[in-house]
Structures are given as C-alpha cells and as structure tokens.
Amino acid sequence: KVRALYTQSNSSCVDYSLYLVAGAVDTRMIEAALRGGVTLLQYRDKQNTTRDMIRIGTELFKIARRFQIPFLLNDRVDVALAVDADGVHIGQDDMPLGIARKLLGKDKIIGVSVGNEEEARLAEQQGASYIGVGPIFATSSKPDAGNPIGLEALKSIASAVSTIPIVAIGGINEHNASQCIANGANGVAVISAILSSNDPEKAARNIRQRIPFL
Numbered sequence: 001k002v003r004a005l006y007t008q009s010n011s012s013c014v015d016y017s018l019y020l021v022a023g024a025v026d027t028r029m030i031e032a033a034l035r036g037g038v039t040l041l042q043y044r045d046k047q048n049t050t051r052d053m054i055r056i057g058t059e060l061f062k063i064a065r066r067f068q069i070p071f072l073l074n075d076r077v078d079v080a081l082a083v084d085a086d087g088v089h090i091g092q093d094d095m096p097l098g099i100a101r102k103l104l105g106k107d108k109i110i111g112v113s114v115g116n117e118e119e120a121r122l123a124e125q126q127g128a129s130y131i132g133v134g135p136i137f138a139t140s141s142k143p144d145a146g147n148p149i150g151l152e153a154l155k156s157i158a159s160a161v162s163t164i165p166i167v168a169i170g171g172i173n174e175h176n177a178s179q180c181i182a183n184g185a186n187g188v189a190v191i192s193a194i195l196s197s198n199d200p201e202k203a204a205r206n207i208r209q210r211i212p213f214l
C-alpha cells in the first residue's frame with residue numbers, strides 16, 4: 001500500500017524515500033550522500049546571505065542534477081525561483097502555500113511542514129506536493145523543533161491525508177527509519193545521521209536499505 005514514488009503534475013516521478021536536508025556544508029559530503037542513494041535534496045540555510053544562498057544553491061542544484069534527483073529550497077521561494085530549483089519546503093510560518101503555489105506554478109514541488117491532522121488536511125487541500133511530519137524523535141539539528149511527536153502521531157497524521165506523500169523527519173537514522181515507514185511515512189528526511197557521519201555514503205546507503213520498497 002505504501003509507495004515512495006509519486007507523480008507530479010508535469011508527470012515527472014519523485015522518489016521520497018531518502019530525503020537529505022543539507023546546509024552550506026562541504027559539497028563533497030553531499031556528493032558522497034547522493035552516491036549512497038539519497039533520492040531528494042533540500043538546501044536549508046538559515047545563516048547565509050541571499051547572495052551566498054543563490055551561489056551555493058546553484059552549485060547544489062548542479063550536483064543534484066548529476067544524480068538526477070530533485071533539488072528543493074527550504075523556506076525561500078525567491079531563491080528557489082532564482083536558481084530554478086525543483087521546488088521549496090515551507091513551514092507554517094513561511095509564505096502561505098497558496099501564494100507559493102501561485103509564484104512557483106503547478107509543476108514545482110511544494111512541501112509543507114505540518115504538526116497535526118488539521119494542518120495536514122489543509123496542506124493537502126491547498127495543493128501541497130507532500131507534507132513533512134516531525135520531529136518524530138528527539139533532534140539536535142533544529143533547536144526550535146519542539147518535543148518529539150512520536151510514531152503514533154505520525155500514524156494519525158498520515159491517515160488524515162490520502163493523495164500526497166508523507167515524509168517523516170527528526171532524529172531518524174538507520175535503526176528507526178523502517179518504523180517511520182511502518183507508521184505511514186512514504187519516506188524519511190535526514191540531516192545528522194548522514195551529515196554528521198564520517199562516511200556519509202555508507203550512512204545514506206544503510207538508511208536507504210532499510211526503507212522497505214523499490
């Protein structure tokens with residue numbers, strides 16, 4: 001019943017199974033992770049200037065293209081447009097989904113962070129391409145992430161939407177990735193389990209291998 005492959009309105013296929021969220025880190029780490037089987041890349045940068053983000057985003061976009069995976073921007077619809085990224089990921093305090101959709105058009109990927117069933121249903125109705133749910137487990141990568149919501153909450157949020165994929169995030173690693181899938185996620189998003197590893201390629205491969213489809 002679960003599947004990781006989803007068709008966008010431009011009929012390109014997106015595989016949400018292993019979603020890497022990366023800041024302005026050494027691009028060799030990101031390339032290694034992509035070799036290990038990352039299926040989607042998001043550039044998430046809360047520090048650099050817009051100018052630097054456009055430069056770094058352009059570089060990451062090229063890397064993602066080499067591996068034929070989609071490239072998304074966190075928060076920044078303007079930077080996504082500037083580098084012609086495949087889409088954005090927005091939170092509840094970012095640009096409203098309807099406006100982002102209008103600016104980006106129907107063919108871009110727009111992911112929305114949701115924390116409950118109500119937000120999930122709304123995001124689905126308003127045209128989100130996927131939803132991000134978390135933090136599932138404790139995380140030190142996002143100081144304002146709030147308390148972990150756990151697998152049961154993931155399950156009920158996942159059951160509230162039926163037409164778009166669910167990506168679980170927060171404290172996910174090779175040991176708990178399959179539990180997220182078992183509780184309704186179509187894929188997992190990861191920062192530290194891959195980028196804080198000495199071997200990002202192996203770390204990514206280990207997680208991907210534990211995602212039980214494809």
Ligand code: TZP
Pocket residue numbers: 021134135138139140141142145169170171172189190191192193
């Ligand atoms: N949103 C919710 S938790 C989180 C974000 C961006 C951080 C996930 O990082 P990690 O290191 O995989 O827990």
Ligand code: MG
Pocket residue numbers: 074075089090091094
């Ligand atoms: Mg945000």
